Amino acid sequence: MQISNPTQLTSVEIAQTAVAEFLRAAAVSPELWRSHINGTGAVASLEAKLAAHYDKKFALCFSSATTALLAIALALDLKDTSFITTPLSYGATLAGFLLLNNRPQFINVLEPLTQTLCPDAVRQSISTHTKAIVAVDIFGNPSHTVALREIADEFGLFYIADAAQSFGGMRSGMPASCLADAIVVSLTVGKSLMAGEGGAVITDDELLYQKLIFLTQHPDRQRITLGFNFSNQFGINGRIHPLAATIADATFESSLAELQAHQENRLKIVTALNEIGLTVPMPFEAEGILPTFFSLVAQWQKKADPERLINALNEGGIDMKIAELPCSWISEQASFLAQYGHLWSEAGASSSNERVIPRQTEKTIFALQDLYR
Numbered sequence: 233m234q235i236s237n238p239t240q241l242t243s244v245e246i247a248q249t250a251v252a253e254f255l256r257a258a259a260v261s262p263e264l265w266r267s268h269i270n271g272t273g274a275v276a277s278l279e280a281k282l283a284a285h286y287d288k289k290f291a292l293c294f295s296s297a298t299t300a301l302l303a304i305a306l307a308l309d310l311k312d313t314s315f316i317t318t319p320l321s322y323g324a325t326l327a328g329f330l331l332l333n334n335r336p337q338f339i340n341v342l343e344p345l346t347q348t349l350c351p352d353a354v355r356q357s358i359s360t361h362t363k364a365i366v367a368v369d370i371f372g373n374p375s376h377t378v379a380l381r382e383i384a385d386e387f388g389l390f391y392i393a394d395a396a397q398s399f400g401g402m403r404s405g406m407p408a409s410c411l412a413d414a415i416v417v418s419l420t421v422g423k424s425l426m427a428g429e430g431g432a433v434i435t436d437d438e439l440l441y442q443k444l445i446f447l448t449q450h451p452d453r454q455r456i457t458l459g460f461n462f463s464n465q466f467g468i469n470g471r472i473h474p475l476a477a478t479i480a481d482a483t484f485e486s487s488l489a490e491l492q493a494h495q496e497n498r499l500k501i502v503t504a505l506n507e508i509g510l511t512v513p514m515p516f517e518a519e520g521i522l523p524t525f526f527s528l529v530a531q532w533q534k535k536a537d538p539e540r541l542i543n544a545l546n547e548g549g550i551d552m553k554i555a556e557l558p559c560s561w562i563s564e565q566a567s568f569l570a571q572y573g574h575l576w577s578e579a580g581a582s583s584s585n586e587r588v589i590p591r592q593t594e595k596t597i598f599a600l601q602d603l604y605r
């Protein structure tokens with residue numbers, strides 16, 4: 233898929249102009265500041281673009297992906313239940329679910345190529361308490377959305393996708409995680425589409441969309457969108473900032489074009505890594521997977537040999553350095569255990585699968601970063 237950026241301006245330049253234009257226009261028409269209150273202007277435009285990208289009926293902007301995930305748990309009434317998820321994630325994926333006393337069932341078996349949930353292991357771990365699957369496209373690697381959709385349908389589970397790192401990624405010819413009941417993207421710094429802060433939920437589920445508005449958006453938007461003559465003032469303020477929406481809306485196309493250049497660059501590095509042969513082969517193209525390469529992660533084939541790898545990359549004109557993984561095994565993090573260990577120990581016991589990625593192997597996964605970063 234070729235993404236066009238007709239103006240050839242960078243996203244930074246486009247954002248500068250869009251913000252200046254917003255402030256100029258809002259000085260004359262102050263109601264522009266209410267676009268996020270009413271769900272109009274840049275907010276409506278951004279939501280339409282996100283829905284179209286995933287070929288879904290609805291998209292709703294949020295102040296962050298973390299808030300969006302909490303809102304989904306509230307809207308789906310996921311409280312005191314169990315949910316299946318990956319232990320290799322960023323804590324914010326789980327924060328809202330844990331706040332609502334939901335018990336994570338960590339699946340320790342991950343797909344070797346993507347480090348995302350292994351569908352067979354998910355299937356084996358479903359218990360009568362399981363209410364949802366929370367998949368995470370970690371490192372920007374799209375999870376197996378087709379298989380996860382099938383499992384969710386078979387067992388009557390909600391399938392929620394944390395696509396915070398994978399906006400612009402593809403798998404099986406479809407946008408990353410597009411078959412989830414609710415797809416969550418993040419618009420924070422470093423993400424494919426960067427608004428400063430922000431997030432969004434994309435869904436085909438009209439009831440979920442309506443509940444999300446009722447629980448997180450301004451009463452004016454509740455009335456306008458839902459057509460109610462009453463409103464809920466007791467929700468959480470999950471609204472996006474109007475300037476954040478303005479930036480994300482204006483840079484939507486250029487950000488995807490810039491992401492595409494990044495993906496092409498990273499795929500060349502993956503090819504080089506596969507040829508060098510010190511790391512486990514990554515046949516992304518053969519498997520029909522296009523990550524966003526939020527992080528480029530590789531795994532040592534045998535013994536770690538960073539010096540030889542970096543030298544071999546340098547010889548091919550690639551300047552990279554080895555960096556720590558940007559996330560670590562959730563169930564081993566002290567801050568998780570201190571706050572939420574009680575939820576996990578109960579549910580963890582019900583998870584039947586053994587960890588097939590031994591601790592030793594986990595340690596052999598590493599990230600590659602640009603030298604000058």
Ligand SMILES: Cc1ncc(COP(=O)(O)O)c(C=O)c1O
Pocket residue numbers: 295296297298299321322324325368370394396397417418419420430431
């Ligand atoms: C996988 C993942 N989930 C959730 C989040 C939270 O996103 P936000 O910062 O928009 O709340 C992030 C952000 O870094 C993330 O990488």
